Amino acid sequence: MIDSGKKMLLRILRGRETGVLLALIVLVIALSFLGQNFFTTRNIFSILRAVSFEGIAALGMMLAMITGGLDLSIASNMALSGIVVSLLMTSGVPVLPAILIAILAGMAIGLINGLIITRIGLGPIITTLAMLSVVRGVAFMITKGLPVVNLPASFTRLGQGMIGGVIPVPILFFLVVAVLVHLLQRYTVFGYHLYATGGNEIASRYSGVQTKRVTLLTYVLSGALGALGGILLIARLGVAQPSIASGYELAIVAAVVIGGTSLDGGIGSVLGTVLGVLIIGVIRNGLVLANIGGYYIQFANGLLILAAVVINRLRGIRD
């Protein structure tokens, strides 16, 4: 009994997530010295809400990265889905169908990514990089660059509402999606195929796994999650601008890699990704609280990606 407890402890200490968690704790402690503004319930929930949108998209990115790929079109997808849901609602479609259609639009983008990657055989980076521009372009084309306003209150509540006046609604969405993705990954045959495909595509195919279908489905899922994140983000802002979420893909990649997902595929967890997203959010919040200002955020994101990739490298060497 003591022995298995000790083993468990060792396993937890060796786990990839542990380091991320420690980093987060250190960061939080460091930031709490910045002033009494950090450790307030309001600030904590506001950080959590701020990362929820990218967090949901990051879970999609993580799925794509576990197959050994990447979905750089995810932020453009967030914008387009937000535009689609807004345009539908302002032209009279009820909220729920509008959201479902927008998610389908996101899945369609994922399907295109997946088809190009699995049928034509292009690399995920170049495919989704091109789609980043294509999808963003569509968002600008259908809005002619203008923001979509006058969104119904029943919709904006999804982004702006509070449960019990304390917990912002988007956090709940993030939590539910995270749990669902975790269950999908760890406890289903599909989740297993996902890891196997990323671990060794050829060996998995030779073992009867339909790796192309797995990869295709993964990009569709990533599209759906990107769309959901985008829809909630628009609900939070109350206005749909085609330029929204520009550059988020880098922060999302950074979060996923910091969370321990291997750039080579086959390794990654929901817990790690959530922690990675929180680290990004806390740093961003710290920059604001310390009055360093928004101009430094991109710079910090870039450094974080580099740091994450170096950590990924070091992990590879240790393994």
Next chain:
Amino acid sequence: MNLLEIRGLVKTFPGVQALKGVKLAVEAGTIHALVGENGAGKSTLIKVCAGIERRDGGEILWKGEPIDVRSPLDARNVGIGVVHQHFPQCSNLTVSQNIYLSELSKTTLRPITWRERNERARNLLREFGVDRRPDELLGSLSIGERQVVEICKAVAMNVELIIMDEPTSALALEELERFFSMIDTLRGQGITIIYVSHKLDEVFRIAEEITILRDGSDVFSGEIGDVTPSEVASLMAGHAIAEFQRLDLAAQEKEAPLLALERFAVGDRVQDAALSVRPGEILGLAGLQGSGTSDLMKGLFGLGSWTSGTIRIEGDEVSIRSPQDAIRAGIAYVPADRHVEGLCLIHSLAENTGITTLRRLASRGWLRRGAIRNLGEDSIQMLSIQSRSPWQVVNYLSGGNQQKVVLAKWLATNPRLLLLDDPTRGVDVGAKAEIHSILRELAKAGKACVMTSCELPELIAVTNRIITMYKGRITGEYRSGSVTQEDIMRAITGARTEDGQHREAKDDG
């Protein structure tokens, strides 16, 4: 005089002491074999000599003087060249650019003249029996020719000692002879060679001295004439090795075939193949690289570009278009390269063994982790895999144990027919014998096996029957008990076919 002498060499990696005070004395002008099972410390020893790893203790003497090899460049300046097992080369550069790559790394801004270098490269290649232009792209050469280039690289640097790490592992059978004559040429030039291998027939063919490593220590060192191959094998393994045992399964010949192929073709790689395998039989497919033996297996497993002809399993015609079809038909496929095609190296033993039978390990799409762990534990026990736990990452297992994991994942599907493409490639002597006995157990249990091997003696010893292939066609069929290596060699090199003789009737000897 000793060209190279190593005394008390120690090297420790986190968790493992790879070298525990090894001594090695290599006399100038000799071919010195360094043998040992995988994990015995051969590779580490080479890496220390080549300046890739730093030693933790002991000394290295070169012509009696202590030296310190800190980098591959140091090694080269001393006069040590290394031909690695998986030699890294630039396939986008020409042959002579590759040969003079290290020389080029010294010139920085000076213009390079190729005419004279190309001429020298041409002569070098010719000397070693490769008829290729020095300005051809390296990528267009065969593996064997690339290896010659790698050796030319060392010779061009005027090294006195060449260390060759498993030099024949990547070579096709027909390239072996050229390789051995190249060794002779090097010997003629007075170059000293450390020949690292675990293929004892080669070692006894070319080496003059031998050092045997086991578990990071040298357990024997002396002249090759002082030991026999079976003594060397025992010293390598640390215990006596049973000789290949041959089972006569003549009784099985009366049974109906489990697999029967007619006019089977795979792309343009295999043509008009007809063969059958009975339950309880181990059929060997012998052929050179590109003869179609691997393609035939891939085609049977639904991995060929396209296939035609009929496949019958237990008399029923089946259509196999994908691995899923093949698995449903009760076929298992152990591919030739377990790292690339067989395993998810970063995942655990249990996860790797579970991959083929996930549907059974799940209920309504939800996996039962316990069932996967049980499968892993059963596999460890059944195939006596050396692994700490079912969740052990397979990357850390030895080659033999990794291969057993590949076998385990297929045994989980309870197959009727096993296709095994060189199942003992790169595994040590002990594991080889274990894999052989696993195959025999499977045959005894009524399964049919089809296997290839890059070592003909192994193929003859393990199988009941051998079918030879040459340029995509079946050229002969032999009873393993009454065939010689020379017969097979003739059939697979096309010597007999090109003599104008026709396919021999089955040798009922």
